Amino acid sequence: xxxxxxxxxxxxxxxxxxxxxxxxxxxxxxxxxxxxxxxxxxxxxxxxxxxxxxxxxxxxxxxxxxxxxxxxxxxxxxxxxxxxxxxxxxxxxxxxxxxxxxxxxxxxxxxxxxxxxxxxxxxxxxxxxxxxxxxxxxxxxxxxxxxxxxxxxxxxxxxxxxxxxxxxxxxxxxxxxxxxxxxxxxxxxxxxxxxxxxxxxxxxxxxxxxxxxxxxxxxxxxxxxxx
Amino acid sequence: xxxxxxxxxxxxxxxxxxxxxxxxxxxxxxxxxxxxxxxxxxxxxxxxxxxxxxxxxxxxxxxxxxxxxxxxxxxxxxxxxx
Numbered sequence: 158x159x160x161x162x163x164x165x166x167x168x169x170x171x172x173x174x175x176x177x178x179x180x181x182x183x184x185x186x187x188x189x190x191x192x193x194x195x196x197x198x199x200x201x202x203x204x205x206x207x208x209x210x211x212x213x214x215x216x217x218x219x220x221x222x223x224x225x226x227x228x229x230x231x232x233x234x235x236x237x238x239x240x241x242x243x244x245x246x247x248x249x250x251x252x253x254x255x256x257x258x259x260x261x262x263x264x265x266x267x268x269x270x271x272x273x274x275x276x277x278x279x280x281x282x283x284x285x286x287x288x289x290x291x292x293x294x295x296x297x298x299x300x301x302x303x304x305x306x307x308x309x310x311x312x313x314x315x316x317x318x319x320x321x322x323x324x325x326x327x328x329x330x331x332x333x334x335x336x337x338x339x340x341x342x343x344x345x346x347x348x349x350x351x352x353x354x355x356x357x358x359x360x361x362x363x364x365x366x367x368x369x370x371x372x373x374x375x376x377x378x379x380x381x382x383x384x
Numbered sequence: 385x386x387x388x389x390x391x392x393x394x395x396x397x398x399x400x401x402x403x404x405x406x407x408x409x410x411x412x413x414x415x416x417x418x419x420x421x422x423x424x425x426x427x428x429x430x431x432x433x434x435x436x437x438x439x440x441x442x443x444x445x446x447x448x449x450x451x452x453x454x455x456x457x458x459x460x461x462x463x464x465x466x
Contacts, residue, residue: 215453218450258453260456262401265401
């Protein structure tokens, strides 16, 4: 499986993603500059975390008009896998590739810590190696991760089982206390209807090797590899 | 040349954490009358255009495409000759 990691001006998790794919997954991977087009050689494209275009206007708002994005839309329409992590998730919502929006954390803080996630749906290419309701510990690092959508969108997400990860406590209880940023319904990650585009605020690439303090992120990378 | 003064606001009903924090600060300064604070954005765009109507059309497009996110925000604008 061939991976591409997009670098926008201001991306800062691109090397982490590259490392996780190359050294942990041991799959071929290359960087893709935001001004490039043509993604035919890839099976999976990752939009990494960071502060693309300085987060000006709104997070992800300006990156959505980078050259590469038109091709990422075409790539996804043809069934290619797209993963947006953190700023990548914000870009995917701005681009309309995933529903809803990510607004300022409800406590106004930039939050950088490990959180627990519950796998709500393991019948996706991104979670196939996980058990339903499996609890994983993955770090978050964001100021704008407060998932917001109107009620109709939330219902639609639930109906289509597009909600992939929920913030929970270490026992898997989905509570207000375990919701770090005020996200509606504790949503930490969602996918599109076709199940080939995933957006999540937590960073699996930061916890895929024991030396980094955790390997729970590997479940997601392994799932993709087998898809 | 025209000057578009664009206001982008958070949709009603959405929690505005910045507004809540500023409201709290105003209250702690003694402004107990403050009921609610909402924070938005003010954007000025200077635009070359033949007419006000044409400038308005472009500004409408800009708001829809980039300046506001329709999922969480609403926008309004005024256009003046600059």
